[in-house]
Amino acid sequence: MKTVKSPFKFKGGVHPDYNKELARDMPIERLPLPGELVISMSQHLGAPAKCIVKAGDEVKRGQVIGEKNGFISVLVRASADGKVKAVEKRLGPAGSSADAVILETVPPEDNNPAPILPPLDWKTATREELLKRVEEAGICGMGGAGFPTSVKLNPPPGKRCEYLVLNGAECEPYLTADFRVMLERADRIRVGVEIMRKILGMCAVRIAIEDNKPEAITAMEKAFADIEGNVEIVRLPVLYPQGSEKHQIYATVGRIVPEPPALPIDVGCVVENVGTVAAIADAVEKGEPLLERVTTVSGDAVATPKNILAPSGTKYSDLVAFCGGEKEHPAKIISGGTMMGFAVSSLDIATTKTTSGLLLLSSRKVFQYGSQACINCGRCLRACPMNLNPAEISKAVEADDIKTAENAHVMTCIECGACSFGCPAYRTITQFCRRAKASIRARMAAERAAAAAAKAAEDAKKEAK
Amino acid sequence: MIIAIVCIAGIGLVAAVALALADRYLAVKEDPRIGMVTAVLPGANCGGCGFAGCDAYARALVAGTAPNGACAAGGDACAAEVAKILGVAATATEKRVALVKCCGTRSEAIRVGDYNGICDCATAAMTAGGDKGCKFGCLGYGACANVCPKNAITIHDGLAKVDKRLCIGCGKCVKACPKNLIELVPASATIHVLCNNPVRGPEVRKVCGVGCMGCHLCEKNSGGKEAGHFTFQGFLAKVNYENPPTDATIVSKCPAKCMIEDPHFETGH
Numbered sequence: 001m002k003t004v005k006s007p008f009k010f011k012g013g014v015h016p017d018y019n020k021e022l023a024r025d026m027p028i029e030r031l032p033l034p035g036e037l038v039i040s041m042s043q044h045l046g047a048p049a050k051c052i053v054k055a056g057d058e059v060k061r062g063q064v065i066g067e068k069n070g071f072i073s074v075l076v077r078a079s080a081d082g083k084v085k086a087v088e089k090r091l092g093p094a095g096s097s098a099d100a101v102i103l104e105t106v107p108p109e110d111n112n113p114a115p116i117l118p119p120l121d122w123k124t125a126t127r128e129e130l131l132k133r134v135e136e137a138g139i140c141g142m143g144g145a146g147f148p149t150s151v152k153l154n155p156p157p158g159k160r161c162e163y164l165v166l167n168g169a170e171c172e173p174y175l176t177a178d179f180r181v182m183l184e185r186a187d188r189i190r191v192g193v194e195i196m197r198k199i200l201g202m203c204a205v206r207i208a209i210e211d212n213k214p215e216a217i218t219a220m221e222k223a224f225a226d227i228e229g230n231v232e233i234v235r236l237p238v239l240y241p242q243g244s245e246k247h248q249i250y251a252t253v254g255r256i257v258p259e260p261p262a263l264p265i266d267v268g269c270v271v272e273n274v275g276t277v278a279a280i281a282d283a284v285e286k287g288e289p290l291l292e293r294v295t296t297v298s299g300d301a302v303a304t305p306k307n308i309l310a311p312s313g314t315k316y317s318d319l320v321a322f323c324g325g326e327k328e329h330p331a332k333i334i335s336g337g338t339m340m341g342f343a344v345s346s347l348d349i350a351t352t353k354t355t356s357g358l359l360l361l362s363s364r365k366v367f368q369y370g371s372q373a374c375i376n377c378g379r380c381l382r383a384c385p386m387n388l389n390p391a392e393i394s395k396a397v398e399a400d401d402i403k404t405a406e407n408a409h410v411m412t413c414i415e416c417g418a419c420s421f422g423c424p425a426y427r428t429i430t431q432f433c434r435r436a437k438a439s440i441r442a443r444m445a446a447e448r449a450a451a452a453a454a455k456a457a458e459d460a461k462k463e464a465k
Numbered sequence: 466m467i468i469a470i471v472c473i474a475g476i477g478l479v480a481a482v483a484l485a486l487a488d489r490y491l492a493v494k495e496d497p498r499i500g501m502v503t504a505v506l507p508g509a510n511c512g513g514c515g516f517a518g519c520d521a522y523a524r525a526l527v528a529g530t531a532p533n534g535a536c537a538a539g540g541d542a543c544a545a546e547v548a549k550i551l552g553v554a555a556t557a558t559e560k561r562v563a564l565v566k567c568c569g570t571r572s573e574a575i576r577v578g579d580y581n582g583i584c585d586c587a588t589a590a591m592t593a594g595g596d597k598g599c600k601f602g603c604l605g606y607g608a609c610a611n612v613c614p615k616n617a618i619t620i621h622d623g624l625a626k627v628d629k630r631l632c633i634g635c636g637k638c639v640k641a642c643p644k645n646l647i648e649l650v651p652a653s654a655t656i657h658v659l660c661n662n663p664v665r666g667p668e669v670r671k672v673c674g675v676g677c678m679g680c681h682l683c684e685k686n687s688g689g690k691e692a693g694h695f696t697f698q699g700f701l702a703k704v705n706y707e708n709p710p711t712d713a714t715i716v717s718k719c720p721a722k723c724m725i726e727d728p729h730f731e732t733g734h
Binding site: 091095097342346369398428431432434435438439 | 577579590593
């Protein structure tokens with residue numbers, strides 16, 4: 001095991017104010033069980049789970065309440081004992097509504113309950129058993145998009161994982177949840193890595209941490225000191241979006257992931273967030289499914305910023321109340337980090353497995369602007385880490401010319417926000433890209449549906465003959 | 466001089482003969498009725514009939530694959546003209562116009578945030594479900610107005626309004642609205658429920674001063690359930706346009722003030 005400096009630097013990127021000092025020294029605190037949980041069936045990108053409970057049902061902590069619904073899907077478990085009050089559509093952090101189970105919680109009778117799943121010894125368990133456990137535990141990527149981990153850990157035939165990259169960059173401003181996990185749960189991460197190596201085969205491990213977290217680097221060095229095999233801690237320069245999957249792969253092993261639909265596994269890499277790795281260790285050794293996660297509640301409008309371990313489905317208002325409430329009226333509430341998070345309009349929204357942060361920002365930190373005409377300065381081109389031409393894309397989308405945007409490879413955009421961050425005309429470039437991507441996706445879905453309908457009609461014709 | 470005249474005249478003669486022959490033997494036989502039908506169609510190319518423009522609809526009419534009367538813009542007069550040319554009876558159609566089923570203006574429906582991104586309804590809806598407290602109501606960023614071929618839709622006070630006199634019922638706005646709150650209704654109907662929020666009354670009241678609470682008073686005042694003038698979806702009253710109410714007094718009796726009796730949909734609240 002050794003610590004190295006990042007051998008590669010990607011093009012572009014920006015340096016936002018990190019503001020991590022607000023919450024970085026706050027140890028992880030467990031939230032007392034809230035009276036009501038709102039557990040969404042849509043915990044991540046991909047198909048929402050199918051709800052299998054109804055109003056009035058009694059559920060136990062860890063009971064499956066949402067079944068997998070498709071390949072890119074994870075099951076949802078109740079994160080506390082309680083009674084289902086209702087199953088209804090609720091607004092999620094990303095601005096779309098999905099079915100949610102409203103759970104009236106009851107305090108657990110037993111302080112040391114039996115494990116929800118039978119604990120496994122990873123040293124003797126088979127690869128299939130471990131993989132099945134990751135799936136049963138409902139683990140999905142805890143960094144942002146929430147890709148189902150069991151899918152990531154099970155590469156399609158013919159593809160092999162050569163590098164397991166642990167994402168501890170946490171390049172989003174304000175967020176310190178991963179940092180605290182690395183400090184306080186380093187031993188769990190170590191166990192998680194060993195389990196993942198067992199599932200993926202003996203691959204090289206790269207633990208990527210940004211330079212501004214020296215304590216985390218020390219903690220990782222200590223935890224991984226006596227590990228066998230090719231393990232390196234890679235110190236990344238502080239640069240946003242260092243935590244993006246594609247850029248992390250380039251910064252640590254120098255490989256470039258091709259345009260979508262290519263995935264990191266196509267270049268022999270699997271990237272996992274450090275929190276996910278710790279969750280895998282708990283799921284296997286303790287039989288504890290992914291029911292809670294660390295969320296950073298920060299921003300200058302919060303009385304005491306904290307890193308909170310809260311059950312999934314906790315309402316934002318409960319998180320803020322635990323932090324001593326609002327210091328002043330927030331001008332903006334963001335679910336996630338300031339760069340890629342979603343602005344939300346109320347605290348009546350609940351956390352999911354992917355909620356890494358909740359920021360309440362005062363009017364001093366929020367700049368109210370109006371999008372102006374592009375002045376062709378080219379700053380967004382320099383900032384774009386994906387080598388796109390955001391100026392061209394934004395102008396095309398503004399003129400409702402989605403085709404030009406598509407030809408400019410807008411689908412490769414990772415929506416990191418670096419272009420909007422530096423734009424002197426305050427153009428909402430990332431939003432233009434998101435809009436183009438949404439209409440292209442809608443068009444592709446319509447085309448697929450039309451093709452499927454045509455095929456069905458042809459089949460029916462053939463059968464009639 | 467003479468050589469030039471002869472040459473030009475000769476070329477002209479040869480070309481004329483060639484053109485005459487081509488016209489005789491290479492002509493594409495087209496039903497002359499297509500041109501006649503196209504001429505009587507409105508020529509707005511709105512696509513409301515389901516075909517790619519008036520010419521495509523005319524071809525389908527002549528081929529007998531489209532019903533006469535699908536043209537909402539031309540209406541009955543146009544259908545009668547087409548019937549004269551083709552000799553097929555016009556199916557009776559009623560002019561339909563778009564109706565924006567929301568009356569939550571900026572003063573009535575609360576806004577829960579300041580949205581200052583792209584001025585487009587679908588994009589605004591992607592941002593925390595839109596800045597309107599009511600997640601079913603009109604956002605007022607004009608996605609419908611942008612696609613209207615007749616400029617019949619305008620945005621007043623954060624709310625889209627359709628001018629019934631200009632609307633040709635093509636249905637483009639219906640597809641453009643991300644909240645699915647525009648409906649094509651018979652132009653003869655004058656009483657409408659301008660709300661799209663099916664949730665319970667107290668929840669609606671929290672976000673909008675003029676939202677339907679599902680109190681069924683409109684139904685009671687118009688002759689009860691048996692009269693069948695209204696249907697209910699959750700806690701939302703819907704006018705049954707097959708059998709619309711005619712008694713305008715029920716409008717003023719609506720406690721939520723979300724009904725209108727307006728021939729043009731322009732004034733609203």
